[in-house]
Amino acid sequence: MTVLVTGGAGYIGSHTCVELLKNDYDVVVVDNLCNSSEISLRRVAELTGKAPCFYRCDVRDTAALSDVFRRHEIGCVIHFAGLKAVGESVQKPLAYYENNLGSTMTLCRVMLEHGVKQLVFSSSATVYAGNNPMPLSEESRTGDCSNPYGWTKYMCEIILSDIARATPGFSVALLRYFNPVGAHESGRLGEDPSGIPNNLMPFISQTAVGQRRELSVFGNDYDTPDGTGVRDYLHVVDLARGHVAAMDYLKAHEGAAVFNLGTGRGTSVLEMVHAFERVNGVAVPYRITERRAGDLATVYADPKRSEQILHWRAERTLEDMCRDSWRWQSQNPRGYQSGD
Numbered sequence: 213m214t215v216l217v218t219g220g221a222g223y224i225g226s227h228t229c230v231e232l233l234k235n236d237y238d239v240v241v242v243d244n245l246c247n248s249s250e251i252s253l254r255r256v257a258e259l260t261g262k263a264p265c266f267y268r269c270d271v272r273d274t275a276a277l278s279d280v281f282r283r284h285e286i287g288c289v290i291h292f293a294g295l296k297a298v299g300e301s302v303q304k305p306l307a308y309y310e311n312n313l314g315s316t317m318t319l320c321r322v323m324l325e326h327g328v329k330q331l332v333f334s335s336s337a338t339v340y341a342g343n344n345p346m347p348l349s350e351e352s353r354t355g356d357c358s359n360p361y362g363w364t365k366y367m368c369e370i371i372l373s374d375i376a377r378a379t380p381g382f383s384v385a386l387l388r389y390f391n392p393v394g395a396h397e398s399g400r401l402g403e404d405p406s407g408i409p410n411n412l413m414p415f416i417s418q419t420a421v422g423q424r425r426e427l428s429v430f431g432n433d434y435d436t437p438d439g440t441g442v443r444d445y446l447h448v449v450d451l452a453r454g455h456v457a458a459m460d461y462l463k464a465h466e467g468a469a470v471f472n473l474g475t476g477r478g479t480s481v482l483e484m485v486h487a488f489e490r491v492n493g494v495a496v497p498y499r500i501t502e503r504r505a506g507d508l509a510t511v512y513a514d515p516k517r518s519e520q521i522l523h524w525r526a527e528r529t530l531e532d533m534c535r536d537s538w539r540w541q542s543q544n545p546r547g548y549q550s551g552d
């Protein structure tokens with residue numbers, strides 16, 4: 213079967229391409245490269261011996277996207293393409309709504325025109341309301357999002373669920389990610405943020421490699437064991453495997469289904485910093501700064517539904533996440549700009 217991966221040159225997308233190719237799927241990638249590099253796809257080919265077919269275009273470009281569907285007999289779509297920085301979404305809400313909702317609606321329209329009715333959607337734990345008890349299950353309350361990025365994921369879930377209800381044979385898996393970290397164990401694929409990282413792990417690894425003077429830890433007075441925020445960190449390769457499991461589920465199930473992808477365990481910021489230092493034998497200087505507006509003390513998943521229905525479970529440890537992140541960063545100190 214041929215799988216279309218939108219945003220397939222990005223961090224999670226490229227790792228998912230590796231897992232798809234390892235499972236003998238044919239892969240077509242559409243990516244506008246606004247926050248990714250085509251080098252990642254060359255490295256996917258290097259790691260698997262099979263090259264994804266790549267089209268550089270924006271998913272919102274109906275004509276270009278329709279041409280891709282005409283050229284390939286696509287059986288399923290995995291939709292990663294979108295803007296994803298929480299802080300930026302607060303500063304540029306219109307860009308986020310236009311891009312994330314527009315790309316999803318254009319994609320669905322083109323899919324239906326070509327009779328493609330299986331979709332795996334990259335959603336987020338940011339769709340959950342901030343006052344839920346932990347851990348978060350798929351039945352936890354959604355909405356009341358704290359930023360435009362979260363609202364775009366929430367709205368896309370509603371749009372896709374409505375399409376599934378209205379369209380016989382349409383099936384969609386809404387995968388709510390927690391905190392993806394790590395890199396491919398080869399060190400050839402990893403997270404390559406542009407500018408100042410929005411996520412903890414690349415900030416840690418860039419500090420360790422000397423790109424940044426110190427790590428900013430936002431608050432140490434939360435109601436947690438060491439006062440720093442607790443999150444559910446998930447290895448990106450386990451996350452990529454979750455998409456393959458969701459595709460297998462869609463083959464036999466119609467309608468919309470929601471799944472958490474997380475480990476079910478919380479790790480604090482300082483626990484992550486100290487684990488990184490211990491595993492890799494490097495120092496990570498840090499400074500405690502003010503809390504960020506909207507940050508919660510503790511967020512972690514209840515992944516039992518994914519374990520029971522998708523037969524998927526996160527396998528890689530915190531040590532694996534730290535080791536693989538450092539291997540990627542130390543071998544590619546400037547990310548993909550370091551070259552092949």
